[in-house]
Amino acid sequence: MLGIETSCDETAAAIVVRDQSGRGSIRSNVVRSQLDEHAAFGGVVPELAARAHVTYLDHIIAQACREAGIALADVDAVTATAGPGLIGGVLVGLTTAKAVAAALNKPLIAVNHLEGHALTARLTDQVPFPYLMLLVSGGHSQFVLVRGVGDYERWGTTIDDALGEAFDKVAKLLSLGHPGGPAVEHIAKGGDPKRFRFPRPLLREARLDFSFSGLKTAVRLQAEALAPLGDQDVADIAASFQAAVAEIIAVRSRQALEQFAGLFPGEPIRLVVAGGVAANRTIAAALEHVCAESDASLVVPPIALCTDNGAMIAWAGAERFALGAKDGLDFTARPRWPLDLDDMKVATHGS
Numbered sequence: 001m002l003g004i005e006t007s008c009d010e011t012a013a014a015i016v017v018r019d020q021s022g023r024g025s026i027r028s029n030v031v032r033s034q035l036d037e038h039a040a041f042g043g044v045v046p047e048l049a050a051r052a053h054v055t056y057l058d059h060i061i062a063q064a065c066r067e068a069g070i071a072l073a074d075v076d077a078v079t080a081t082a083g084p085g086l087i088g089g090v091l092v093g094l095t096t097a098k099a100v101a102a103a104l105n106k107p108l109i110a111v112n113h114l115e116g117h118a119l120t121a122r123l124t125d126q127v128p129f130p131y132l133m134l135l136v137s138g139g140h141s142q143f144v145l146v147r148g149v150g151d152y153e154r155w156g157t158t159i160d161d162a163l164g165e166a167f168d169k170v171a172k173l174l175s176l177g178h179p180g181g182p183a184v185e186h187i188a189k190g191g192d193p194k195r196f197r198f199p200r201p202l203l204r205e206a207r208l209d210f211s212f213s214g215l216k217t218a219v220r221l222q223a224e225a226l227a228p229l230g231d232q233d234v235a236d237i238a239a240s241f242q243a244a245v246a247e248i249i250a251v252r253s254r255q256a257l258e259q260f261a262g263l264f265p266g267e268p269i270r271l272v273v274a275g276g277v278a279a280n281r282t283i284a285a286a287l288e289h290v291c292a293e294s295d296a297s298l299v300v301p302p303i304a305l306c307t308d309n310g311a312m313i314a315w316a317g318a319e320r321f322a323l324g325a326k327d328g329l330d331f332t333a334r335p336r337w338p339l340d341l342d343d344m345k346v347a348t349h350g351s
C-alpha cells in the first residue's frame, strides 16, 4: 500500500504491507517537514504549504518506493489523506493519488487523517478493538472511542484551540520560536511549575471537552504583568503552563477511562495516544500515572508515528482495503471531516 499525507506541513509518503494475519510492517516512511518554509511566519501558511507539497511530493513518493525496494507499479492500492486539513495541501495529495491510481489502474482508498492517527497503534502494537484514543496534535484535541475500522465515536473535543496550538501560541508569546511544543517543554525543565496557578478551563464540568484558549490568555496576561521577562520568569511560566495542561489531560483521561470501563465491563481498558503533543514527557508521565491508577494499559506509538506521516495513512488504507473498501476517483477533498460520520463506515463495492 502506498500512503500519501499532505494535510498540514509534512509532505509524506510510505510503503506499508499488511499480511494475511492482519499484521503490518513499514517498508519505508519518508517525511519532509516544511518547518523552514514557515519558520519566519510563526506558524503554517496554507498557501506556502500547498506549493511545497506540489514541489516535493513526487520526489517523496519516488524515494518511498526506492527505500522499500519496489516499483510504483508493484503496489496493490493507493491511499491518500482526503481530509480534514488545509484544503490546498489535501488537494495536492489526493489528486496525486488519483493520478497514480488511474495511471496504474489500481484502487484508490481515500483516508480520513484522524483515522490514520486512530489506527496507528494497530500497526505498531497490534492493539485489538475496542480502545480509547486521545489525539493531541497541532490541529486536534479529542477522545475517540475506536470500536473498529471505520467505527468511531467522538467523546470530547476542544471547543477552541487544540493543545499543540496552545503550546505554539504560548511559545510565541514567550518568544521561544516555532514549533512551540518542544521549545516550551525544554525551557520548562528549569522552571517552577507551582509559581503560577493558571486556570484549568472546563475542568469542573462533567463533559469530556477541552478548552485551552482561556489558559493561553491567562499566560499572556501573566507575561504582560511581569514584563520585561527574565529567563527565570519565562521558565516558570512555561513550567506552570505545562503543569496546568498535564492536570487537565490527566483529569479528562481518568473520566474517559471510567466511561470506557462502564461501557465495556470486563474488557481490558486501553488508552492509545496520538499526535505530536504525545512527545511531551510531563504529559506522558501524567498519562502513565492515570493509566496505572485506572488499571488501563497505555499505548504510545514511537513519536515519529504519532506525528503526521505517510505510514499511518497507508496502514489505515490497508485496513480499509482488507475489508473491501474502495473509493471512486470522484472522491472530494474535505477541509472538515469528523471521524464519527456514518460515511466513515467501510462501504464495500459491488455488494
Ligand code: KG4
Binding pocket: 008, 136, 137, 138, 139, 140, 163, 164, 165, 167, 168, 179, 180, 181, 182, 185, 275, 276, 277, 278, 279, 280, 281, 306, 307, 308
Ligand atoms: O501531530 P503533529 O506533528 O501535527 C499535527 O498537528 O497534525 O503535532 C504538532 C504539534 C505542534 O503544535 C507542536 O508544538 C506539538 O505538536 N508538540 C509538542 C511537543 N512536540 C510537538 N507539544 C508539547 N510538547 C512537545 N514535546
Ligand code: ZN
Binding pocket: 113, 117, 137, 275, 307, 308
Ligand atoms: Zn495529524
